[in-house]
Amino acid sequence: MKFPSPVSLQWISELIDAELIGNTTANALGINEIHKVEEGDLAFVDHPKYYDTCLNSNATFIIINTKNVVVPTGKALLVTKQPFEAYLKIVEHFRPFISYTKQISDTATIGKNTIIMPNVFIGHNVTIGNNCIIHPNVTIMDYCVLGDNVVIQAGTVIGSDAFYYNGKKDREIWFKKMKSCGTVIIEDNVEIGAGCTIDRGVTHETRIGKGTIIDNMVHIGHDTVVGKNCLFAAQVGIAGATTIEDGVTLWGQVGVSKTLTIGANAVVLAQSGVPSSLKGDKTYFGYPAEDASVKRRELVWVKRIPELWKKVMEG
Amino acid sequence: MKFPSPVSLQWISELIDAELIGNTTANALGINEIHKVEEGDLAFVDHPKYYDTCLNSNATFIIINTKNVVVPTGKALLVTKQPFEAYLKIVEHFRPFISYTKQISDTATIGKNTIIMPNVFIGHNVTIGNNCIIHPNVTIMDYCVLGDNVVIQAGTVIGSDAFYYNGKKDREIWFKKMKSCGTVIIEDNVEIGAGCTIDRGVTHETRIGKGTIIDNMVHIGHDTVVGKNCLFAAQVGIAGATTIEDGVTLWGQVGVSKTLTIGANAVVLAQSGVPSSLKGDKTYFGYPAEDASVKRRELVWVKRIPELWKKVMEG
Amino acid sequence: MKFPSPVSLQWISELIDAELIGNTTANALGINEIHKVEEGDLAFVDHPKYYDTCLNSNATFIIINTKNVVVPTGKALLVTKQPFEAYLKIVEHFRPFISYTKQISDTATIGKNTIIMPNVFIGHNVTIGNNCIIHPNVTIMDYCVLGDNVVIQAGTVIGSDAFYYNGKKDREIWFKKMKSCGTVIIEDNVEIGAGCTIDRGVTHETRIGKGTIIDNMVHIGHDTVVGKNCLFAAQVGIAGATTIEDGVTLWGQVGVSKTLTIGANAVVLAQSGVPSSLKGDKTYFGYPAEDASVKRRELVWVKRIPELWKKVMEG
Numbered sequence: 001m002k003f004p005s006p007v008s009l010q011w012i013s014e015l016i017d018a019e020l021i022g023n024t025t026a027n028a029l030g031i032n033e034i035h036k037v038e039e040g041d042l043a044f045v046d047h048p049k050y051y052d053t054c055l056n057s058n059a060t061f062i063i064i065n066t067k068n069v070v071v072p073t074g075k076a077l078l079v080t081k082q083p084f085e086a087y088l089k090i091v092e093h094f095r096p097f098i099s100y101t102k103q104i105s106d107t108a109t110i111g112k113n114t115i116i117m118p119n120v121f122i123g124h125n126v127t128i129g130n131n132c133i134i135h136p137n138v139t140i141m142d143y144c145v146l147g148d149n150v151v152i153q154a155g156t157v158i159g160s161d162a163f164y165y166n167g168k169k170d171r172e173i174w175f176k177k178m179k180s181c182g183t184v185i186i187e188d189n190v191e192i193g194a195g196c197t198i199d200r201g202v203t204h205e206t207r208i209g210k211g212t213i214i215d216n217m218v219h220i221g222h223d224t225v226v227g228k229n230c231l232f233a234a235q236v237g238i239a240g241a242t243t244i245e246d247g248v249t250l251w252g253q254v255g256v257s258k259t260l261t262i263g264a265n266a267v268v269l270a271q272s273g274v275p276s277s278l279k280g281d282k283t284y285f286g287y288p289a290e291d292a293s294v295k296r297r298e299l300v301w302v303k304r305i306p307e308l309w310k311k312v313m314e315g
Numbered sequence: 316m317k318f319p320s321p322v323s324l325q326w327i328s329e330l331i332d333a334e335l336i337g338n339t340t341a342n343a344l345g346i347n348e349i350h351k352v353e354e355g356d357l358a359f360v361d362h363p364k365y366y367d368t369c370l371n372s373n374a375t376f377i378i379i380n381t382k383n384v385v386v387p388t389g390k391a392l393l394v395t396k397q398p399f400e401a402y403l404k405i406v407e408h409f410r411p412f413i414s415y416t417k418q419i420s421d422t423a424t425i426g427k428n429t430i431i432m433p434n435v436f437i438g439h440n441v442t443i444g445n446n447c448i449i450h451p452n453v454t455i456m457d458y459c460v461l462g463d464n465v466v467i468q469a470g471t472v473i474g475s476d477a478f479y480y481n482g483k484k485d486r487e488i489w490f491k492k493m494k495s496c497g498t499v500i501i502e503d504n505v506e507i508g509a510g511c512t513i514d515r516g517v518t519h520e521t522r523i524g525k526g527t528i529i530d531n532m533v534h535i536g537h538d539t540v541v542g543k544n545c546l547f548a549a550q551v552g553i554a555g556a557t558t559i560e561d562g563v564t565l566w567g568q569v570g571v572s573k574t575l576t577i578g579a580n581a582v583v584l585a586q587s588g589v590p591s592s593l594k595g596d597k598t599y600f601g602y603p604a605e606d607a608s609v610k611r612r613e614l615v616w617v618k619r620i621p622e623l624w625k626k627v628m629e630g
Numbered sequence: 631m632k633f634p635s636p637v638s639l640q641w642i643s644e645l646i647d648a649e650l651i652g653n654t655t656a657n658a659l660g661i662n663e664i665h666k667v668e669e670g671d672l673a674f675v676d677h678p679k680y681y682d683t684c685l686n687s688n689a690t691f692i693i694i695n696t697k698n699v700v701v702p703t704g705k706a707l708l709v710t711k712q713p714f715e716a717y718l719k720i721v722e723h724f725r726p727f728i729s730y731t732k733q734i735s736d737t738a739t740i741g742k743n744t745i746i747m748p749n750v751f752i753g754h755n756v757t758i759g760n761n762c763i764i765h766p767n768v769t770i771m772d773y774c775v776l777g778d779n780v781v782i783q784a785g786t787v788i789g790s791d792a793f794y795y796n797g798k799k800d801r802e803i804w805f806k807k808m809k810s811c812g813t814v815i816i817e818d819n820v821e822i823g824a825g826c827t828i829d830r831g832v833t834h835e836t837r838i839g840k841g842t843i844i845d846n847m848v849h850i851g852h853d854t855v856v857g858k859n860c861l862f863a864a865q866v867g868i869a870g871a872t873t874i875e876d877g878v879t880l881w882g883q884v885g886v887s888k889t890l891t892i893g894a895n896a897v898v899l900a901q902s903g904v905p906s907s908l909k910g911d912k913t914y915f916g917y918p919a920e921d922a923s924v925k926r927r928e929l930v931w932v933k934r935i936p937e938l939w940k941k942v943m944e945g
Contacts, residue, residue, distance in 0.1 A: 097745065099745070100747055100748050100766075102748070103748045103749060115412065115414070117415055117436070118415050118417070118418045118436050119418060119434055119436050119452070119454075119749055119767070121747070121748050121749050121766035121767060121784070135454070135456075135475075136415075136436035136454045136456075137434070137436060137452055137454050137470070137472075137749070137767055137785075139749075139765070139766045139767050139784035139785060139824075141765075141766075141784070151476075151492075153472070153475045153476060154436070154454035154456070154472040154475055155452075155454060155470055155471075155472050155510075155512070155767070155785055155825075156785075157767075157783070157784040157785050157824040157825060157846075160765075160783045160784055160823060160824035160846060161781075161783060161823075163823060163843070163845040163846070163863070163864070165843060165861075167861075169859075169877075172840075172841070173819050173840070173841040173859070174841055174859040174877070175821075175841060175843045175859065175861065177781075177821060177843075189488050191490075191492060193475060193476075193478060193512070194454075194472040194475035194512040194514075195470075195472060195510060195511075195512045195532075195534075195785075195825060196825075197784075197785070197823070197824040197825045197846040197847060197864075199824075199846070210487075210488070211487070211488040211489055211490065213478070213480060213490045213492075215478040215534075216472075216475060216478070216512040216514070216534050217512060217532065217534050217552070217825075217847065219825075219845075219846050219847050219864045219865055221864070229484075229488070229489040229490070231480075231482075231490065233478070233554070234478070234512075234534045234536070234552050234554070235534055235550070235552045235570070235865070237847070237864050237865045237882050237883055239863070239864070239882060247484075247489070252552050252554060252570050252572075253552055253568070253570045253588075253883070255865070255882050255883045255900055255901050257882075257900065270570055270572065270588060270590070271570050271588045271602055273883075273900060273901045275900070287901055288929075298932055298933070298935075299603075301932070301935040301936060301939070302613055302616070302617060302932060302935065303613070304935065304939065305613075305616040305617065305619065305620065305623070305935065306616060308623060308935070308938060308939060308942055308943075309616070309619065309623060311942055311943070312623055312626055312627055312942055313623075313626070430727065430729070432730055432751070433730050433732070433733045433751050434733060434749055434751050434767070434769075450769070450771075450790075451730075451751035451769045451771075452749070452751060452767055452769050452785070452787075466791075466807075468787070468790045468791060469751070469769035469771070469787040469790055470767075470769060470785055470786075470787050470825075470827070504803050506805075506807060508790060508791075508793060508827070509769075509787040509790035509827040509829075510785075510787060510825060510826075510827045510847075510849075525802075525803070526802070526803040526804055526805065528793070528795060528805045528807075530793040530849075531787075531790060531793070531827040531829070531849050532827060532847065532849050532867070544799075544803070544804040544805070546795075546797075546805065548793070548869070549793070549827075549849045549851070549867050549869070550849055550865070550867045550885070562799075562804070567867050567869060567885050567887075568867055568883070568885045568903075585885055585887065585903060585905070586885050586903045586917055614918075617928055617931070617932060618928070620928075620931040620932070620934065620935065620938070621931060623938060624931070624934065624938060627938055627941055627942055628938075628941070
């Protein structure tokens with residue numbers, strides 16, 4: 001999330017009651033989680049294991065729970081006992097809850113010739129392009145952006161919160177939600193089926209590329225980037241922060257894990273599971289998804305075990 | 316889709332700017348895609364690979380992009396450079412978008428003692444029988460037909476568009492939607508759970524047979540025909556144009572591919588995948604789904620490989 | 631389901647036209663299905679195979695279709711030809727359909743600082759605690775109870791009917807719905823994603839424990855009890871009457887069968903299937919889900935079959 005305009009670090013340190021060390025006169029441009037952070041942004045870290053990663057990330061300003069680290073040149077620390085709570089406080093300040101008095105917020109922008117059917121909810125600051133069709137009972141949450149010629153079928157949810165929690169097992173409630181302040185960008189000519197859910201980025205964006213078509217009950221996790229002209233069949237699930245390049249086909253019920261890449265024009269056959277990155281221009285099958293012809297031969301080999309057994313055990 | 320009344324071919328050829336060859340004084344009764352076309356209907360074909368299939372199908376009138384074919388006796392050609400666009404033009408003429416001014420269209424017919432709970436959307440020309448219960452946030456799109464004693468639970472979508480596209484990779488937008496003008500027929504005593512999606516036929520119908528019960532989050536593709544007294548557990552997905560005969564049981568998360576048949580009273584165990592037709596009266600399991608007892612033995616055989624290995628490799 | 635106050639057996643026997651045998655002056659406290667029945671409750675049985683189980687269950691009063699059984703001391707029989715229809719009659723008497731004149735029933739109780747977004751349906755006698763957030767297009771059916779700090783994301787359905795039918799293949803309509811009169815209890819600090827469905831108990835309750843977090847498109851069946859601080863990723867499906875103990879993690883697209891137990895702190899990896907109970911504190915994988923390290927080695931063994939084959943068949 002970028003702030004509406006640069007914000008004084010001094011002011012932020014007071015908001016979150018942190019000690020400011022380093023470049024104290026600077027302004028922050030936004031706040032992002034560690035994987036998506038850009039120069040000029042704030043990020044936070046609360047575990048010694050990740051101190052170095054965060055200090056050496058693109059983050060210019062680091063909310064941290066120690067002073068015993070070397071501040072990289074030009075950067076600043078905001079030292080506080082509870083970096084996660086500090087993150088929440090900043091996000092809640094810049095994205096306060098604004099109540100909804102209408103089904104379609106007055107702050108939403110809707111293009112020409114776009115059809116919004118009954119029972120649709122459109123949140124604050126949503127932008128929808130021209131010639132779109134939004135079917136009944138669709139939910140589009142705050143700040144999401146739809147291009148032109150987009151079709152969203154009934155019951156689909158765009159911009160649900162990221163499934164992203166701060167987990168600690170030494171307290172009564174293990175999981176604390178990392179409040180989502182990211183968004184969803186749906187490019188031109190995308191068509192999304194009925195009953196889908198597309199989560200917003202935690203602090204950045206989830207993106208569906210131009211011309212991609214998505215069947216019913218497909219789930220796409222936070223910060224995932226889908227390329228152009230992809231085809232996802234029904235009940236596909238894609239976890240968070242994954243990259244699906246252009247022209248990828250995922251057949252029904254395929255599951256894709258987080259933070260991996262599927263290369264352009266790859267095809268993943270129905271019900272396969274993808275736990276790690278796949279190269280483009282090939283067809284995959286099974287769990288873990290492998291070259292489909294290799295996997296098919298494997299199924300044949302399994303059927304030969306009894307013959308092997310007979311030969312070996314009975315001579 | 317049948318036309319409201321027979322339509323002069325001459326008039327259609329002018330609408331789509333096509334040259335009419337053959338039986339030029341005839342009337343067309345409807346338009347359908349090649350698998351569902353009936354005598355008196357129009358169909359279209361734009362790839363030489365399928366010319367013969369289409370000319371020899373039940374279609375009486377063929378929208379085609381060549382003159383170099385033999386017109387079968389009694390049939391007619393409508394020759395145009397872009398048969399797919401011609402199809403879209405005809406469908407859009409007979410099924411123009413009519414805006415929804417109410418949550419429940421005035422053109423919908425709703426039977427006696429039928430309960431429609433709040434936040435339900437019912438489109439134009441929908442027919443619902445007697446003693447039905449339609450739970451909140453359900454969407455029933457135009458032209459769908461529900462019999463008597465039907466229950467549709469919350470959030471379910473009946474009549475979403477077919478996931479059916481004309482795909483060509485030599486243009487910027489690969490997929491162009493084949494506009495759905497088919498419908499969904501739900502017979503008497505069917506019960507459908509929450510969060511399901513049932514796509515309409517592309518040009519014909521998707522049908523759920525009498526007394527079939529469907530659990531939550533089940534997806535059923537376009538033009539699929541489900542028999543009577545079937546039982547589908549949660550998260551089952553069935554692709555398009557498949558036939559499920561009477562009394563079939565599909566347990567949770569089963570996936571069924573397109574254009575196949577599952578025979579009467581077959582049982583498919585949870586999480587299985589069905590890539591091709593299955594005979595009735597048997598129990599299946601695994602991917603690809605096979606006779607369950609065979610498949611269970613296979614799991615046992617796999618566990619014996621280490622023993623085989625030891626014997627063979629170590630003597 | 632408990633009755634609003636104790637109900638005379640004599641009165642019930644007249645309602646369902648049954649002959650009362652045994653403790654005829656007693657009052658019944660409620661009606662429950664056989665697995666959930668408590669002392670003072672009615673239960674029903676219509677198949678000789680289950681007569682003994684029902685007579686020896688916690689049920690104090692048994693609706694049954696025979697007199698030829700020994701009535702246990704202190705219990706009573708209500709003898710009728712159609713015990714299932716008698717059950718339905720009692721449930722319909724105590725839970726008559728009350729029409730919904732508003733999106734949010736006047737009989738619902740909603741706590742302080744709870745946000746209800748547009749297009750939400752809240753049924754009769756629902757209780758929602760403080761500081762909850764209910765996103766758009768959510769459905770919460772009658773009698774469900776939500777604690778404090780609960781988040782329900784868009785399109786989710788709480789309290790859909792149990793998928794629980796009386797099945798008999800010797801009649802035209804095989805399946806007759808066992809009308810749900812149970813409920814859903816969602817404890818404090820639970821967060822449920824978008825597009826989920828949580829069925830109510832048939833006669834008792836479905837429960838989600840304190841602090842559990844659930845991603846999008848998760849299905850939870852009737853009478854299932856989920857412990858505290860569990861984490862379920864997207865598209866998980868859990869069948870009915872299962873117990874998931876505290877701290878269990880189910881990754882994406884996992885399927886869990888009915889009436890089993892997953893022990894505390896177990897982890898089940900993505901796409902696995904759980905057909906029977908699992909012990910706690912271990913990681914599982916595959917179908918059927920087994921110790922993940924064992925299963926991973928199995929995948930390696932399968933790849934060695936060709937080498938074995940070569941050695942054995944070709945010497």
